[in-house]
Amino acid sequence: GESVGLHLPTLSVQEGDNSIINCAYSNSASDYFIWYKQESGKGPQFIIDIRSNMDKRQGQRVTVLLNKTVKHLSLQIAATQPGDSAVYFCAEIPNYGQNFVFGPGTRLSVLP
């Protein structure tokens, strides 16, 4: 399959453990944030989003935390499974009406 991000930061976790993937964003005025998951050879898939008026949002097995003070976004995956292995990247919209800015991504590797 296609290799995306040959030199990305890598996070390795044991199956069943929790994973935390971090992202520093650039613009304090950013209004909307999304986490995407990209498996090898495929397009990015939406995981979860959060708007700037929130600091936490939960989905199924995933939680996104937003710390506007330090411009930091994190994705927590509970009970990590082999199918979670992928590249994860965050995206921000710097200002309303502008296009998303994407981070380079982190490769998550789930160990058996």
Add this chain to the structure above:
Amino acid sequence: DGGITQSPKYLFRKEGQNVTLSCEQNLNHDAMYWYRQDPGQGLRLIYYSQIVNDFQKGDIAEGYSVSREKKESFPLTVTSAQKNPTAFYLCASSQSGGETNYGYTFGSGTRLTVV
């Protein structure tokens, strides 16, 4: 099912040749985008279109061209002027309008290789 379809999945281009990548969506989204993805880098915006018959250059438009004659379609042409075209190309679409930002729906990508 609604979605966004890119074709072909793999494309080979000879030096000096133009090639066109297809992107079609049936999500009724107004906005469409083309991104280039290289190893170790984030997605870089090539072109985008907020409405039919209108499009704007992104950050790396040189050597590329697009058209938006129909709402559903946003083909990307990689011209011979693009000196390093080997990459993974992603098309995306999104709703637009109002005062709410929306996320992007991505296609499955086209891998272009110069031979």
